[in-house]
Amino acid sequence: MADRVHPIPTHTDTTPVTVSGDMSELPKQPSQPITEKPVISPGTYVIQIPKDQIYKYPxxxxxxxxxxxxxxxxxxxxxxxxxxxxxxxxxxxxxxxxxxxxxxxxxxxKPESPKYSIETVAIRGFNLTSSSSISPEFDVTVRAENPNNKIRIYYQKGSAVTAYYSNVELANGVLPAFHQGSNNLTIFQTTLKGSGILLTGAMNSEITAGAKEGKVLMKVNIRAPVKVKIGAVKTWKITVKVNCDVTVDSLTAAAKIVSRDCKYKVRLW
Missing domain, CATH: 1.20.5 (Single alpha-helices involved in coiled-coils or other helix-helix interfaces)
Incomplete structure (x- = not known):
């Protein structure tokens, strides 16, 4: 007769266990990484496309x-x-x-260049025996020649004539406004005036020595706005620049020109 096998009863102890002391001595359960997966509804597909392909291929x-x-x-x-x-x-x-x-x-x-020169210069107001300022005056006679057959020159307002000695401005004035016809020679006079001009001792000595030798070099510069008429066409305003080196024998009203050298150029704009 076979023996019966009875199961061994198991007792579950539900009595709470009180642990005293340092809790760090207890074994710790290994932490499980938490992974969250996106919830995808049935019938949905997620496709990842590189950005360069998104911009390149519309x-x-x-x-x-x-x-x-x-x-x-x-x-x-x-x-x-x-x-x-x-x-x-x-x-x-x-x-x-x-x-x-x-x-x-x-x-x-067949245009030709106009010609300019200084004919005479009469000088007043130069007192070199005093160290005070001077107020010189120049009566300058200008010769303007237009050698063209079919070209007329109209001298406009706004001109300037200036006399210098060693780059120091002595006096200034203006030219008259006038019309110069073709093949025309015009000689006109203009007065240049200066006031309160102070010369250094060296300049005073140079001018005095030059006057004794009969050679005083001065400069006379002319700036004249003109309009040129060619046939029936008149140009815009053109500036004529004349620079003359004039040597006189004295600084008086009876001064005579020893030598002159005039150069000119035209500024179209």
């Missing part, structure tokens, strides 16, 4: 719009290039036509 529904914009950009650039080419072409043509016109005018009218 969606199919926008591909036509992108091609349209690209064509418009190319068309604008081509239009700008054409405009620049046309502009430079027109400017080159204008310069070419102006050159031809100037050449024709030169051959037809």
């Amino acid at each position: 969606p199919p529904e926008n591909a036509h719009r992108q091609r349209l914009y690209a064509r418009k950009g190319i068309s604008r650039r081509r239009t700008c290039r054409r405009c620049l080419c046309y502009t430079f072409g027109i400017l080159a043509l204008l310069v070419f036509l102006l050159g031809i016109t100037a050449g024709i005018l030169y051959l037809v009218f």
Whole structure:
């Protein structure tokens, strides 16, 4: 007869256990990493696309719009290039036509440069025996010659005539406004006045020595705005600059010019 096997009863002790002392001595349960997974509803797919592909390849529904914009950009650039080419072409043509016109005018009218010179200079108010300031005056006679057959010169207001000694301004004045016809020689006089001019001792000695030798070098500069009429066409305002080195034998009203050298140039603008 076989023996019966009875199960051993197990007792579960539910009595609370009180632990005293340092809790750090107790074994710790290993911490499990917490991983959170996105909740994806059924039938949903997550696709990751690199950013460079997002910018480089537009969606199919926008591909036509992108091609349209690209064509418009190319068309604008081509239009700008054409405009620049046309502009430079027109400017080159204008310069070419102006050159031809100037050449024709030169051959037809054969312009010659006007001529200027200082004829006489009368000087007053130079007192070199005193150390005080001086107030000199110059009566300057200017000779202006227009040798052209078909060109007229109109002298405008706003001119300036200045007398210098060693870069020190002594007196100044203006030219009269007048019209000079073709093949014309005009001689006119202008008065230059200065006031309160102080000369250094060295300048005073130089002028005194030059007056004794009969050679006092001075400068007379002329700035004259003019308009030139060629045929029926009158130009814009042009500035004529005349610089003259004048040597006189004395500083008196009876002074005579020993030598003169006048140079001039024209400023078109």
